[in-house]
Amino acid sequence: MAEENFNQLTPAQTELLALLAEECGEVVQIVGKILRHGLKSHHPKDEDETTNAELLAKEIGDLLIAADAVVAAQMGVTRDNITKAEERKVRSIQQYLHHATIRQTWNR
């Protein structure tokens, strides 16, 4: 009998969660670069001179795809629950921000 992981995740679920974690890490990494070097900065060896802002957009896109894949895999993470969490966050976070104003600018 094949041994199973205690978490009972399927290989596909494990893979999607790994992808989600990886993309979260890539967003964190580029945010760190922006905080150190700025939005318009780029890697000195990047011949295309892709800016950190462009890289952040790419990584956020990658993250959203990974999140959509988790929803599509029917793992108990639903679009409806994500929407409710977004609405709660928009209502609750503003009081803790000192400079920024939160607005939802897209409907997914």
Ligand SMILES: [Mg+2]
């Ligand atoms: Mg990525």
